[in-house]
Amino acid sequence: MAGTTVADGGLVERAFTAAAAELGVAPGSAEHAEQLAHVRATMGESKITVFRHLYGDEDRARRANTAFEQAYGALVDGGRIAPVPGAREAIEQLAADGRTVVLTTGFARATQDAVLDALGWRDLVPLTLCPADAGGRGRPFPDMVLEAFVRTKAADGVRQVAVVGDTSYDVLSGVRAGAGLVAGVRTGAHGDAEFRAAGATHVLDSVASLPALLAGAG
Structure with a gap:
């Protein structure tokens, strides 16, 4: 949907930054840049799978995924998307x-x-x-x-x-x-x-x- 039928103006990256911060990865850091590059390369993949790759253990991956979904949902509710x-x-x-x-x-x-x-x-x-x-x-x-x-x-x-x-x-x-x-x-x-x-x-x-x-x- 996002990128194909839905224009979200880069909300995936913004929501990922919020999720990474939840896991202690500071925006602008080298670690954040490396993780963001992986997110861009794997656009379209299931988000929980992406977080499993980035954070290793299941608990951290699920924490990140929950934070991502909450951040993205809040941006969507704020009217930041369009067809x-x-x-x-x-x-x-x-x-x-x-x-x-x-x-x-x-x-x-x-x-x-x-x-x-x-x-x-x-x-x-x-x-x-x-x-x-x-x-x-x-x-x-x-x-x-x-x-x-x-x-x-x-x-x-x-x-x-x-x-x-x-x-x-x-x-x-x-x-x-x-x-x-x-x-x-x-x-x-x-x-x-x-x-x-x-x-x-x-x-x-x-x-x-x-x-x-x-x-x-x-």
Whole structure:
């Protein structure tokens, strides 16, 4: 969602800084800079997985994750997010074309719901998924893509699934799931080189271009 359909203006990094401070990592320190670089490189991955990598033991990782989710939720509640231009219209057009849209995220369910509420998107799509909804494994694992395929029953085979995201982890999850179309979008964390390296079939300026791409693909 963030970076693909939702423009959050860098709130992930701001929330991470708050979470790191909770663990005693001072903003502006060398340790903070090193950790922030890892956060940027792993955008799209489940946040608890990122914190497990950074802080090692489970208790510290969960403390950091809780602090992150609280900080991000507060920023969202403060009106700091907006749809990517054309994103809602694209989702509505896909639905009008008879396609089923599922929104996925690396955030926890509470944060995902806060984003949906802030945008007024609760009823926009029939299904939203976070890592916990797919057995706990987020991107780059294929679980959320496959969970969407199984739950919606909207396709006869996984090759009929299209996966779109702003990070290499989004792309990799789609490739691993066997999706027929896997596109990176230039509105978020990663760019063309990362998308192609991860196996993207397409790179788009924005998710707003998706309905036309799918219509052209038949």
